[in-house]
Amino acid sequence: MSPPHQNRGLTAIDGAMALIVILLMVQIWLLSATVEAFLGGHRETALPGAIVSGIIFVACFGLFCFVDQVDRDVRR
Amino acid sequence: MRWFGRPNNKPLWQDEFSVFTADERYVSRRQLAKFLTLTSFSMFVGNAWILLRSWLYKLPSYTARPVGKADDVPVGGARIFQYPGPDSPCILMRTGADSYAAYSQVCTHLSCAVYYSSERNRLECPCHNGAFSVADGSVVQGPPQRALPRVVIERQGETLVALRVESGGQV
Numbered sequence: 001m002s003p004p005h006q007n008r009g010l011t012a013i014d015g016a017m018a019l020i021v022i023l024l025m026v027q028i029w030l031l032s033a034t035v036e037a038f039l040g041g042h043r044e045t046a047l048p049g050a051i052v053s054g055i056i057f058v059a060c061f062g063l064f065c066f067v068d069q070v071d072r073d074v075r076r
Numbered sequence: 077m078r079w080f081g082r083p084n085n086k087p088l089w090q091d092e093f094s095v096f097t098a099d100e101r102y103v104s105r106r107q108l109a110k111f112l113t114l115t116s117f118s119m120f121v122g123n124a125w126i127l128l129r130s131w132l133y134k135l136p137s138y139t140a141r142p143v144g145k146a147d148d149v150p151v152g153g154a155r156i157f158q159y160p161g162p163d164s165p166c167i168l169m170r171t172g173a174d175s176y177a178a179y180s181q182v183c184t185h186l187s188c189a190v191y192y193s194s195e196r197n198r199l200e201c202p203c204h205n206g207a208f209s210v211a212d213g214s215v216v217q218g219p220p221q222r223a224l225p226r227v228v229i230e231r232q233g234e235t236l237v238a239l240r241v242e243s244g245g246q247v
Binding site: 013016017020021023024027028030031034035036038039040041043046047049050053054056057060061063064067068071 | 104106108109110112113115116117119120122123124126127130131133221222223243
């Protein structure tokens with residue numbers, strides 16, 4: 001049986017990865033919606049789309065750093 | 077529990093079989109998280125590319141061009157013309173004694189040619205049963221997601237003149 005700190009670490013990693021997947025799904029939808037609007041002649045949606053996509057990427061990167069750190073700690 | 081890994085702790089060069097397929101196929105959580113983050117970055121690059129395109133985009137300039145005589149098209153009839161260039165087919169419809177409507181003939185779904193159905197008073201795409209309103213080019217049926225680009229037509233005496241193209245909006 002794994003030590004408690006390892007179990008907690010794995011739960012944190014699983015939660016963070018689930019969050020990354022959810023954020024990625026939102027980002028894919030955002031990209032498709034922005035492309036659709038751009039092709040439809042609505043160029044005003046490009047800026048907010050890029051800003052929100054950037055925020056989501058930063059959040060994903062932060063979660064990745066978190067997963068990386070926790071994974072290293074658990075393996076010690 | 078250790079599912080993968082080398083069966084002994086000998087140095088790799090001492091192992092008779094030094095390739096461990098299961099180890100190579102194993103994707104760790106860290107690797108998966110890295111892959112997902114890179115995918116997120118590629119989505120962001122896509123959005124940034126669209127932003128760049130929208131900044132660099134310049135509104136096209138159209139020149140007014142006669143597309144035919146006003147009486148060439150009977151009421152309830154339609155005819156094809158090219159505007160603004162020879163590779164841009166458009167369809168002109170006479171919806172009343174003195175009212176005309178013109179749209180791009182290229183379906184916004186998969187670029188099939190739309191035709192005018194006078195019985196249903198709408199533009200129909202035979203490829204995937206898409207249909208557009210004659211009044212404003214908006215989608216009334218089928219898979220297209222965007223309205224047809226509208227060609228602004230003005231009657232000057234007996235001649236119909238195309239002035240510009242207005243892009244179709246979202247449904």
